[in-house]
Amino acid sequence: MTPEQFVAGLPKAELHMHIEGSIEPDLFLRLARRNGVAVRWQTEEELRAAYRFTDLQDFLDLYYDGCRVLVKSQDFHDVTREYLRRAHADYVLHAELFLGPQGHTTRGIPLAAVMEGVLGAMADAHAEDAVTSGLIVLAQRHRSEEEALAMLDALQPWYGQLLGFGLGGAEVGNPPAKFAEFFRRCRELGFKVVAHAGEEGPAAYVRDSVELLEVDRVDHGNACVDDPSLVAELAGRRIPLTMCPLSNLKLQVIPAVDAHPLKRLLDAGLCVTVNSDDPSYFGGYVNDNYVACQQALGLDHEDLARLARNSFEAAFMPEAQRVDAIARIDDWLTRSGARAGERE
Numbered sequence: 001m002t003p004e005q006f007v008a009g010l011p012k013a014e015l016h017m018h019i020e021g022s023i024e025p026d027l028f029l030r031l032a033r034r035n036g037v038a039v040r041w042q043t044e045e046e047l048r049a050a051y052r053f054t055d056l057q058d059f060l061d062l063y064y065d066g067c068r069v070l071v072k073s074q075d076f077h078d079v080t081r082e083y084l085r086r087a088h089a090d091y092v093l094h095a096e097l098f099l100g101p102q103g104h105t106t107r108g109i110p111l112a113a114v115m116e117g118v119l120g121a122m123a124d125a126h127a128e129d130a131v132t133s134g135l136i137v138l139a140q141r142h143r144s145e146e147e148a149l150a151m152l153d154a155l156q157p158w159y160g161q162l163l164g165f166g167l168g169g170a171e172v173g174n175p176p177a178k179f180a181e182f183f184r185r186c187r188e189l190g191f192k193v194v195a196h197a198g199e200e201g202p203a204a205y206v207r208d209s210v211e212l213l214e215v216d217r218v219d220h221g222n223a224c225v226d227d228p229s230l231v232a233e234l235a236g237r238r239i240p241l242t243m244c245p246l247s248n249l250k251l252q253v254i255p256a257v258d259a260h261p262l263k264r265l266l267d268a269g270l271c272v273t274v275n276s277d278d279p280s281y282f283g284g285y286v287n288d289n290y291v292a293c294q295q296a297l298g299l300d301h302e303d304l305a306r307l308a309r310n311s312f313e314a315a316f317m318p319e320a321q322r323v324d325a326i327a328r329i330d331d332w333l334t335r336s337g338a339r340a341g342e343r344e
């Protein structure tokens with residue numbers, strides 16, 4: 001069995017992906033046409049050629065510009081439904097999606113259009129493919145905490161349909177402390193909280209996300225390797241990291257996948273997970289990320305299964321569903337022959 005086949009049959013959860021970063025070039029051009037939005041690119045090839053980034057900000061400039069093709073509720077539905085269909089094909093049983101409403105409401109798109117489109121597609125994916133999903137709303141960290149709090153208030157009609165809140169966008173210069181009150185309010189309302197940290201920012205941003213914002217998971221978290229006591233704390237408390245190797249490669253956070261800290265952190269006992277971040281921009285869905293790690297970091301079947309188990313341990317999902325999903329991983333290890341000694 002090839003690594004691709006093993007990964008394809010491995011049940012998994014995806015916990016770090018941005019809906020706006022999953023618009024494939026063909027859908028992007030269709031939406032631009034449908035909405036009469038002028039864009040710089042005429043063909044899918046031209047678009048793909050533009051997906052070369054020097055760093056996070058360089059990517060974010062294109063990413064925010066690309067959001068302009070999302071106008072109607074149906075557009076948000078289409079992009080969400082396409083991602084969940086693609087995730088289902090990668091044997092994702094459960095997905096937690098990031099959405100950044102400020103990137104849309106500041107362009108004059110009604111919040112209800114965004115929310116109804118996304119939530120409707122999540123319900124359709126559940127009905128059609130039995131994929132479960134949850135929504136995590138991100139505040140853009142280059143904006144003020146007051147704007148994040150205003151977004152939190154505006155989302156009140158949808159509180160019952162949200163898993164939690166997080167922090168995304170330009171990291172360096174926008175430290176976790178800037179959003180301490182926003183996170184306190186989110187936790188007080190009973191939401192799960194996560195934050196992008198240690199992607200381009202220092203280990204101190206990871207520590208502050210954990211200790212000051214009291215996050216349930218850290219998104220990326222790469223820089224924690226620079227602080228051994230922080231690594232020990234993350235391991236001891238099993239605070240998950242949602243890592244995104246191909247994203248890190250494309251945004252030049254790492255020079256090559258073999259330099260990624262994922263395997264070192266996994267061996268140090270951290271709850272490391274593998275995710276796609278912005279799959280259409282970074283050239284790979286979740287399975288591509290697993291396979292890239294397998295090849296570059298020399299992961300064996302047990303490592304890959306541990307990453308998948310971690311994804312369910314880290315998921316904000318009901319306990320019974322978690323237990324069932326993890327049992328399916330063990331079943332695959334046996335059926336695939338990866339655990340030859342346990343075959344009947």
Ligand code: HPA
Nearest residue numbers: 018021168169196277278
């Ligand atoms: N980092 C921060 N913000 C983002 C990213 C990312 O990789 N993708 C989309 N928004």
Ligand code: ZN
Nearest residue numbers: 016196219277
């Ligand atoms: Zn991200």
